[in-house]
Amino acid sequence: MIDSATHNDLVLFVGAGVSMESKIGNTSPPSWDKLLSSLSEVVNKSNNVDFNSILEKNLLEAAEFIRFESQKNGREQEVIDKILDLVDSPNGEQFKSNDWHDAIELLNPNIIITTNFDSILERKFPGYSKIDLTDLKNLPQKVRTRKSIIIKAHGTAGNPGTILSQGDYMRNLKDSHQLYDVINSLLLTRTCLFIGYSIGDLDFQVLLNNTKNSIHNNQISHYILTPEIPPYRKSMFRDAYGLHALEYTVNQNGSHQDGIEKLKSLGEIASTKGA
Structure with missing residues (x-):
């Protein structure tokens, strides 16, 4: 090497x-489970699915759920904006x-x-x-x-x-x-x-x-x-x-x-x- x-x-x-x-202060880009948990709040507003149980079992399945729900409910742009805010520019300030x-x-x-x-x-x-x-x-x-x-x-x-x-x-x-x-x-x-x-x-x-x-x-x-x-x-x-x-x-x-x-x-x- x-x-x-x-x-x-x-x-x-x-x-x-x-x-x-x-x-930025006490804020840092989230881990994958925290990112998916935050995104689930955007797409699963009806709370009719126990997302935490999906998240605990399989991150890949949890990500599929978020993608499916965002497309079904027309919230794809909201997911895009939320990812940007969480991982790169919280409140417009760049990491x-x-x-x-x-x-x-x-x-x-x-x-x-x-x-x-x-x-x-x-x-x-x-x-x-x-x-x-x-x-x-x-x-x-x-x-x-x-x-x-x-x-x-x-x-x-x-x-x-x-x-x-x-x-x-x-x-x-x-x-x-x-x-x-x-x-x-x-x-x-x-x-x-x-x-x-x-x-x-x-x-x-x-x-x-x-x-x-x-x-x-x-x-x-x-x-x-x-x-x-x-x-x-x-x-x-x-x-x-x-x-x-x-x-x-x-x-x-x-x-x-x-x-x-x-x-x-x-x-x-x-x-x-x-x-």
């Missing part, structure tokens, strides 16, 4: 855990980057793939070209020419077409197959590092469901930077998804600073070797 980072070949996947460290983003800057990957809806990465790295679901035609060329790019694999808050659920992915497959062709190609040819993801995250489940063959069935190693996990989960990451766990310690205050320092160290080592 260090060699890949040194030669600017490392592909970085960025999940919700990175954005959740950004704050700023945090220490995770500074560590990413040290690592200096030329390709960042994020399933996050927010635009914190784009604001942190204005020199990167943003590739969204609505603008995929230039993606293969930019990957081949080693342009610095941020790929918004599940769309951007405030825009229609965000991929909230597995059903969204399947419905958008015809239009966005080029995106996953590129992602699968990168997984087959480049070392990848996943940060800010947990196995329970909705976006991670959708991503893994649609790329697991490319991750698992090749000779290139991929890694996930994760808080300490039990041995069975490390085995699951490795055997089911081909991901090697790089663990860090979360302190008693819930700080992920140890993970940030490990990512910084990787960037510093790669920078030194490449000098």
